[in-house]
Amino acid sequence: MSISTTFSAETGISSTPNNWPEWFRKDQYKAWELFQSLPQPKRNDEPWRFANLQAIDLSDFHAAVPVTDAALLVARSSAHSNLAAKLIFANEVLVHSDQKGLPAGVLLLPLEEAAKNHEELFRKSFMTSEVRLGSKKFAALHRALLRSGAFVYVPQGVVIEKPIEIWHWVQGENATIFPHTLIVLGEGASATVIDHFVSSREERSLAIAVNDLTLGTNAKLNYVAVQEWSDKTTAFHINTTEVEKEAVSTALQMNLGGAYIRGESNSHLLGEQSRSVMLSINPATGTREIDQRTFQDHFAPRATSDLLYHNALADSSRTIFAGLIKVEEHAHETDAYQKVRNLMLSDEAEANSMPGLEILADNVRCTHGATSGELNEDELFYMMARGIAPQRAAQLIVRGFFGTVLERLENEDLQEHLGSILDKKLNL
Amino acid sequence: MSAPSSSSLSIRDLHASIGDKPILKGLTLDIPKGEVHAIMGKNGAGKSTLAKIMAGHPDYNVTSGDVLLDGESILGLEPDVRARLGLFLAFQYPMEIPGVTIANFIRAALQARLPEGEELEATDYYAKLYAKMDALSVPRNFTSRSVNEGFSGGEKKRCEILQMAMLEPSYAVLDETDSGLDIDALKIVSAGVNALRGPNIGMLIITHYQRLLDYIVPDKVHVMSEGRIIHSGDKDLALKLESLGYDWVEKEYGESSTKAA
Ligand SMILES: Nc1ncnc2c1ncn2[C@@H]1O[C@H](COP(=O)(O)OP(=O)(O)OP(=O)(O)O)[C@@H](O)[C@H]1O
Ligand SMILES: [Mg+2]
Numbered sequence: 001m002s003i004s005t006t007f008s009a010e011t012g013i014s015s016t017p018n019n020w021p022e023w024f025r026k027d028q029y030k031a032w033e034l035f036q037s038l039p040q041p042k043r044n045d046e047p048w049r050f051a052n053l054q055a056i057d058l059s060d061f062h063a064a065v066p067v068t069d070a071a072l073l074v075a076r077s078s079a080h081s082n083l084a085a086k087l088i089f090a091n092e093v094l095v096h097s098d099q100k101g102l103p104a105g106v107l108l109l110p111l112e113e114a115a116k117n118h119e120e121l122f123r124k125s126f127m128t129s130e131v132r133l134g135s136k137k138f139a140a141l142h143r144a145l146l147r148s149g150a151f152v153y154v155p156q157g158v159v160i161e162k163p164i165e166i167w168h169w170v171q172g173e174n175a176t177i178f179p180h181t182l183i184v185l186g187e188g189a190s191a192t193v194i195d196h197f198v199s200s201r202e203e204r205s206l207a208i209a210v211n212d213l214t215l216g217t218n219a220k221l222n223y224v225a226v227q228e229w230s231d232k233t234t235a236f237h238i239n240t241t242e243v244e245k246e247a248v249s250t251a252l253q254m255n256l257g258g259a260y261i262r263g264e265s266n267s268h269l270l271g272e273q274s275r276s277v278m279l280s281i282n283p284a285t286g287t288r289e290i291d292q293r294t295f296q297d298h299f300a301p302r303a304t305s306d307l308l309y310h311n312a313l314a315d316s317s318r319t320i321f322a323g324l325i326k327v328e329e330h331a332h333e334t335d336a337y338q339k340v341r342n343l344m345l346s347d348e349a350e351a352n353s354m355p356g357l358e359i360l361a362d363n364v365r366c367t368h369g370a371t372s373g374e375l376n377e378d379e380l381f382y383m384m385a386r387g388i389a390p391q392r393a394a395q396l397i398v399r400g401f402f403g404t405v406l407e408r409l410e411n412e413d414l415q416e417h418l419g420s421i422l423d424k425k426l427n428l
Numbered sequence: 429m430s431a432p433s434s435s436s437l438s439i440r441d442l443h444a445s446i447g448d449k450p451i452l453k454g455l456t457l458d459i460p461k462g463e464v465h466a467i468m469g470k471n472g473a474g475k476s477t478l479a480k481i482m483a484g485h486p487d488y489n490v491t492s493g494d495v496l497l498d499g500e501s502i503l504g505l506e507p508d509v510r511a512r513l514g515l516f517l518a519f520q521y522p523m524e525i526p527g528v529t530i531a532n533f534i535r536a537a538l539q540a541r542l543p544e545g546e547e548l549e550a551t552d553y554y555a556k557l558y559a560k561m562d563a564l565s566v567p568r569n570f571t572s573r574s575v576n577e578g579f580s581g582g583e584k585k586r587c588e589i590l591q592m593a594m595l596e597p598s599y600a601v602l603d604e605t606d607s608g609l610d611i612d613a614l615k616i617v618s619a620g621v622n623a624l625r626g627p628n629i630g631m632l633i634i635t636h637y638q639r640l641l642d643y644i645v646p647d648k649v650h651v652m653s654e655g656r657i658i659h660s661g662d663k664d665l666a667l668k669l670e671s672l673g674y675d676w677v678e679k680e681y682g683e684s685s686t687k688a689a
Contacts, residue, residue: 376523377486378523379523379524379525381483381484381485381486381507381523382519382522382523382525383525383533383536384484384506384507384508384511385483385484385507385508385510385517385519386508386511386533386534386537386540386591386595387508387511387537387540387595388508388536388537388540389508390506390508392536392540393508396528396532396533396536397525397528399527399528400525400526400527400528401526401527402527403526403574404526404527404574406527407527
């Protein structure tokens with residue numbers, strides 16, 4: 001591992017200068033020790049079943065250096081035209097911040113500033129839950145070496161109508177970044193956040209990204225990760241979502257790029273009648289591997305979790321899905337759904353699905369299932385009978401397959417916006 | 429029998445099978461542009477098979493015979509090419525396409541007819557689409573619904589005619605477009621079809637019910653049985669079939685063909 005850092009033996013503080021408060025830098029040292037003490041995942045580790053362990057050999061990667069062409073990246077960071085705010089990070093340095101559309105009281109800050117000036121809030125929600133889906137070692141590395149990230153705090157009762165957009169750029173051959181997005185919604189607050197993950201060039205790089213989504217009572221969050229890393233990038237996307245009473249989280253991971261993507265999504269249904277909708281859109285082409293592990297953990301009664309992942313596999317791409325629904329004791333009248341659909345577009349592609357259930361409460365309704373199918377010949381014929389060429393017809397069917405996931409977002413503007421990003425990706 | 433005109437959809441002694449099973453057994457039919465023909469016949473006679481073979485469905489094998497569109501054989505062409513040449517099939521059972529909206533679907537079909545690099549003009553497109561939808565009493569919010577998904581039987585059929593109206597084919601085959609329609613919808617759809625009638629289109633209407641032909645009055649009516657046309661007549665043939673059934677035609681045909689043999 002050449003991603004390294006040196007920590008002073010007496011102070012436990014990294015010799016790399018950074019802007020974090022001292023207490024956090026001590027935490028980073030502990031995280032570094034944890035990273036070093038934890039073993040690299042092995043073939044027999046359950047969370048790494050079927051995984052390509054070669055892809056997570058990180059020995060060639062090194063720390064990213066600040067970019068020199070930030071202005072160019074800022075100019076390229078344009079997606080949604082009607083935003084509440086925008087933050088842009090390039091190699092983990094904040095290079096742009098526009099907050100004009102934010103209501104009073106909302107905090108949108110680089111993480112280190114939040115740690116300094118809003119310590120209590122930060123401590124309460126920054127990487128507080130255990131990483132249980134396999135990437136504990138990589139999450140520790142993230143914590144040890146993280147330099148910045150986005151902190152979004154929406155206080156009680158504040159509703160932000162327009163989306164907040166956050167951009168995380170990586171640049172440099174074999175460069176490593178640790179993108180972080182921390183979102184805290186107070187009671188009854190509401191927000192939409194779109195996280196963009198982009199490579200500045202067609203380079204091989206490493207991203208270990210973490211997002212923590214914390215929803216207070218009756219809060220409402222739409223969170224979308226638009227992942228467009230270069231086709232040579234190795235990326236981890238580790239998510240934790242905590243949903244309090246009657247709050248609704250809808251989170252969508254769109255994996256449009258990357259060579260190897262490891263996604264871990266962990267939803268904790270903490271309050272009664274809370275709801276977590278977990279969505280993912282995965283067009284896998286070339287030799288891309290998308291390895292996703294999920295956990296729908298129900299602690300409170302009458303909560304709902306609803307997972308829908310759609311994978312379209314072309315060429316010799318590969319996907320892995322392993323999902324667990326767990327209904328803890330007392331989480332009566334749980335509704336938990338989990339559905340994975342694999343659309344196989346090539347004989348060389350491979351989809352692995354491992355759904356799982358563990359129920360310790362009574363009177364629950366849980367369904368899970370994984371299906372795999374090829375393009376429907378009759379649908380193709382129907383479209384061709386209208387004059388649409390077969391390749392275009394197949395593209396439309398794939399777009400439709402993903403469209404049914406977008407339909408789950410209860411926000412038409414967002415649906416349309418993400419639909420057009422998808423259209424561009426699929427050449428429609 | 430008249431020679432196929434160069435302005436017609438012409439089916440010449442067509443034999444076709446699925447697997448080893450012969451379904452069309454020497455079918456000949458000529459639909460000149462400007463005319464509306466109807467085909468009637470018992471369940472399983474091969475009517476939908478004929479329609480799908482014309483459209484180019486890959487499951488069927490044409491063993492002999494030909495299908496000519498304006499004098500040119502189309503049997504070697506892919507379904508999308510046939511459609512772009514002006515052939516349209518309104519399906520007996522239209523497919524559902526999850527996540528693809530009606531608006532995007534029809535737009536893709538129209539876009540496919542434009543030369544490379546030319547873009548469909550969006551405002552004109554929507555104006556035309558809404559006008560046709562209004563005429564067929566298809567609610568405008570259907571544009572954002574997925575193609576045929578969750579549609580009632582009648583809505584699916586109306587949507588087929590909407591597509592036909594938008595694509596303006598030169599030959600159209602309507603396979604049981606009347607089935608599943610209530611009386612009001614039957615009138616609306618018939619009016620929609622009649623509006624498209626004219627010297628620039630030839631239509632083949634497959635139906636079980638004479639009632640449709642009260643609204644869309646055909647120039648000719650054909651009876652199909654076991655993969656052949658066994659009888660042809662004018663619009664009154666449909667009335668006769670309605671009251672007497674098919675047995676008499678089949679009997680007549682049986683006698684004439686044994687005589688011929
Ligand atoms: N894919 C198939 N596999 C096997 N047999 C088929 C297939 N398609 C059609 N057939 C058979 O071919 C025959 C003709 O079917 P077709 O659907 O063309 O009849 P039809 O005249 O349209 O009947 P209907 O009035 O009921 O719509 C039937 O016996 C049918 O079972
Ligand atoms: Mg039929």
